[in-house]
Ligand SMILES: NC(=O)c1ccc[n+]([C@@H]2O[C@H](COP(=O)([O-])OP(=O)(O)OC[C@H]3O[C@@H](n4cnc5c(N)ncnc54)[C@H](O)[C@@H]3O)[C@@H](O)[C@H]2O)c1
């Protein structure tokens with residue numbers, strides 16, 4: 001099928017490259033010219049395992065030609081289905097900010113006014129229940145001068161990929177959720193996903209758009225709360241001198257609990273969990289319901305970075321100390337620092353009078369835009385040399401291999417927020433929950 005993908009960020013670029021690999025003809029539409037140029041020379045605009053190869057295979061000079069990018073919305077006219085992969089950030093009160101989606105839907109609708117045959121629009125972005133039906137569809141109707149169900153159909157297909165493993169997650173999904181209130185839109189969505197579903201043997205959930213929207217928030221809310229619960233239990237373990245990871249391994253053997261997402265530590269960050277949990281709480285409150293468990297999950301998550309800083313302060317006076325922060329990305333495998341726990345950790349250290357030297361294998365450039373007064377080192381060893389203390393915020397594999405670098409610290413105190421450093425003689429080592 002011929003697909004257009006509006007928004008070529010972490011989700012839009014990944015799904016475009018994967019759909020091209022599955023045999024579709026795909027065009028990415030983005031307002032950022034540098035992203036468009038990067039894709040068209042066959043490179044990935046983001047750091048994501050396996051993405052370079054897929055883009056080179058389909059968009060590069062020697063590629064299949066099944067993937068290209070443009071800033072011109074008219075490219076949509078030569079496609080059958082459009083995915084909206086635009087950002088859905090949060091307002092100051094935590095509620096969803098749909099303004100970028102609304103702007104994209106307006107441009108899409110104006111373009112569809114020129115199209116004579118049927119078109120299916122799929123909302124891929126994470127949006128609160130009712131957004132597709134009550135906000136996006138009316139904009140498409142107004143801007144195109146046509147009616148949903150007649151000239152075009154609208155569906156909602158939430159995305160569950162994780163950054164760092166985005167390509168693999170997209171190509172091997174646990175489930176595919178197709179939300180539609182229109183039979184033709186649903187039929188088009190089935191055709192788009194058939195090659196993926198066949199290949200991955202993935203279960204397909206067909207439902208209406210509001211339920212599809214809610215499934216995404218339920219998924220993220222559940223996972224975020226699961227991590228907060230293991231952090232709560234981990235904090236108790238620490239008080240008793242018990243290893244929370246040993247406890248987690250045992251409880252994870254119970255199929256009803258499951259072994260995944262039981263890594264306790266400095267908490268959940270990223271572009272999704274914090275904003276999505278905030279958005280569904282705000283949406284629930286607007287309906288008159290205050291969700292106590294999700295609120296507690298956020299509250300606990302907000303406290304973990306402070307606990308990390310407090311633990312370091314038990315071992316050294318932070319005033320004028322030089323502290324090394326290992327890891328800036330919100331998780332390993334990505335250059336994304338949006339809502340990374342590194343941000344409150346660095347700010348907490350600075351508030352207590354410490355000066356911070358940081359190192360991350362790939363996220364330094366992005367971190368520079370979010371953090372002030374930080375010295376960035378070119379290697380973990382350089383960051384650790386002569387430091388008065390160190391904290392670990394991201395579980396990059398390369399940190400597990402560090403050994404002698406700790407001996408070059410002025411005072412080898414290490415507080416590990418991610419259980420990645422080996423405890424050994426010669427280092428004063430503290431785990432956050434073990
Ligand atoms: N990042 C993830 O891992 C992930 C996973 C699942 C779902 N989601 C959801 O997917 C959506 C997109 O997230 P993302 O992380 O890919 O965002 P992103 O910020 O990485 O990318 C968005 C892209 O949209 C472009 N853009 C902005 N306005 C535009 C316009 N009017 N027309 C065309 N392009 C425009 C930007 O230039 C940018 O390249 C969000 O709703 C997010 O919650 C994200």
Ligand SMILES: O=c1ccn([C@@H]2O[C@H](COP(=O)(O)OP(=O)(O)O[C@H]3O[C@H](CO)[C@@H](O)[C@H](O)[C@H]3O)[C@@H](O)[C@H]2O)c(=O)[nH]1
Nearest residue numbers: 159160161162163227261262263267268269270272330331
């Ligand atoms: O046991 C765990 C697992 C994760 N994390 C942290 O949780 C955050 C999120 O990690 P992860 O879920 O792996 O990455 P994301 O890319 O944010 O993916 C989440 O958010 C996406 C956007 O909505 C969804 O598509 C994914 O299904 C959902 O896992 C990171 O800070 C991790 O360090 C933990 O602290 N402990």
